[in-house]
Amino acid sequence: MGLLSDRVKSFLRGPRSSAEAGPPANGGGAPQFAQGPARGEALEARHSRGLDQFFGSFRDQTGLSILDLGGARQENVNFITSLGHKFYSEDFLRIFQETFGEDIADQSNPGRIDYFLRRSLEYPDEQFDGVLAWDALEYMEPALLLATADRLWRILKPKGYLLAIFHSAERKQMVPCYNFRVQDARTLQVSRHGERAAAQQLFNNRSLEKLFQKFESVKFFLARDRLREVIVRK
Amino acid sequence: MSVWNKPRREEEPSRPLNTNSIRPAPPAPPVEAKKEATTLSSMSSTPAGRMEPESSRGGSATIGKAVKIAGQIYSREDLYVDGDVEGTIELMDHKLTIGPNGKVHAGVKAREVVALGVIQGNVEASERIEIRKDAKLVGDIKTARIIIEDGAYFKGSIDIVKSEPKAAAGQPRPLPAASAPGPVPVVASAADAKR
Numbered sequence: 265m266g267l268l269s270d271r272v273k274s275f276l277r278g279p280r281s282s283a284e285a286g287p288p289a290n291g292g293g294a295p296q297f298a299q300g301p302a303r304g305e306a307l308e309a310r311h312s313r314g315l316d317q318f319f320g321s322f323r324d325q326t327g328l329s330i331l332d333l334g335g336a337r338q339e340n341v342n343f344i345t346s347l348g349h350k351f352y353s354e355d356f357l358r359i360f361q362e363t364f365g366e367d368i369a370d371q372s373n374p375g376r377i378d379y380f381l382r383r384s385l386e387y388p389d390e391q392f393d394g395v396l397a398w399d400a401l402e403y404m405e406p407a408l409l410l411a412t413a414d415r416l417w418r419i420l421k422p423k424g425y426l427l428a429i430f431h432s433a434e435r436k437q438m439v440p441c442y443n444f445r446v447q448d449a450r451t452l453q454v455s456r457h458g459e460r461a462a463a464q465q466l467f468n469n470r471s472l473e474k475l476f477q478k479f480e481s482v483k484f485f486l487a488r489d490r491l492r493e494v495i496v497r498k
Numbered sequence: 499m500s501v502w503n504k505p506r507r508e509e510e511p512s513r514p515l516n517t518n519s520i521r522p523a524p525p526a527p528p529v530e531a532k533k534e535a536t537t538l539s540s541m542s543s544t545p546a547g548r549m550e551p552e553s554s555r556g557g558s559a560t561i562g563k564a565v566k567i568a569g570q571i572y573s574r575e576d577l578y579v580d581g582d583v584e585g586t587i588e589l590m591d592h593k594l595t596i597g598p599n600g601k602v603h604a605g606v607k608a609r610e611v612v613a614l615g616v617i618q619g620n621v622e623a624s625e626r627i628e629i630r631k632d633a634k635l636v637g638d639i640k641t642a643r644i645i646i647e648d649g650a651y652f653k654g655s656i657d658i659v660k661s662e663p664k665a666a667a668g669q670p671r672p673l674p675a676a677s678a679p680g681p682v683p684v685v686a687s688a689a690d691a692k693r
Binding site (some may be wrong): 335337338 | 644651658
């Protein structure tokens with residue numbers, strides 16, 4: 265019980281560590297979720313094979329529709345629109361937090377799941393050529409995660425790609441929290457800022473293959489800090 | 499009483515307000531009577547600094563935070579909205595600023611849009627749009643340049659469209675990029691600043 269409270273508190277506190285926390289973005293109202301980097305947040309550029317694969321699949325194409333679930337970040341908007349694509353933004357984790365708050369059990373409630381998906385991923389089928397999910401899927405409990413993966417499959421076009429990032433397959437209460445900004449087609453600017461409560465399930469190769477079983481292919485790349493980049497193709 | 503001079507001052511078109519160059523304010527009583535009206539009309543006839551939440555808003559019309567409008571707004575000067583607007587806003591060659599208290603449920607067309615408050619609706623900004631830190635924008639954006647501050651909430655799509663070469667008229671045309679085959683990438687605002 266005490267453990268759960270810690271999880272919940274940490275979840276509500278959002279990703280910022282106390283040392284890095286700047287003033288709350290919304291005047292201290294609703295908890296903020298992986299939105300603005302704290303002042304002085306250290307950005308680290310790192311090669312990303314998942315990103316390379318993602319944008320490599322769209323090489324020489326323009327006018328595609330790319331959905332970014334990490335909220336609108338200037339760098340990502342710049343990069344994607346500079347390639348001539350249309351950028352779509354969803355602040356997925358903020359909606360997730362607003363919908364479920366601390367209630368983990370609610371993530372199994374079909375009505376709530378449906379409500380959440382209507383708020384966050386209400387798009388026509390086969391709308392997107394690519395989806396950048398970053399680490400947005402990592403904090404969900406199984407029922408919600410499965411429904412979300414299914415919805416992502418639906419809104420992706422055939423041969424479309426999804427990039428998601430998970431922490432390594434160790435069972436942990438807390439996982440580090442990152443911001444992801446696209447520097448170029450192969451490089452991500454990653455900044456760690458605090459921790460969040462992890463979902464209570466493991467994300468190893470087998471469970472991820474099962475999660476994305478409707479997709480045509482699933483590839484894994486193990487990156488620094490034990491991050492697992494997953495690229496799936498519909 | 500100085501009120502007899504007032505109509506003449508009101509007829510002056512929306513000359514940009516320069517608080518430094520404005521003559522000494524007329525005696526207070528008649529202006530006081532017009533205080534409420536200033537929230538809906540051009541600020542250029544107001545005495546220096548009066549009703550100006552920000553000094554940088556010289557020459558713009560203002561919709562104050564206690565004002566709610568439902569309908570169409572068409573303006574030929576810059577507009578600052580700190581109240582509620584529902585309908586459409588068109589400022590074709592001008593700048594629209596949604597203040598921190600502003601709530602706009604409207605389709606918006608302007609040369610430049612700066613959002614500090616809430617916009618729910620599609621936005622076309624022919625030159626650029628800025629979504630500031632605590633702003634919230636839900637809708638689709640069409641613009642030539644976009645700036646999104648961290649902390650802003652945005653849900654929707656961004657379509658970067660090349661701005662009309664209107665401003666470049668009369669200037670020498672750049673040489674065609676013959677050596678650069680393929681489509682010319684359209685660059686969103688801060689990209690060039692960053693690189």
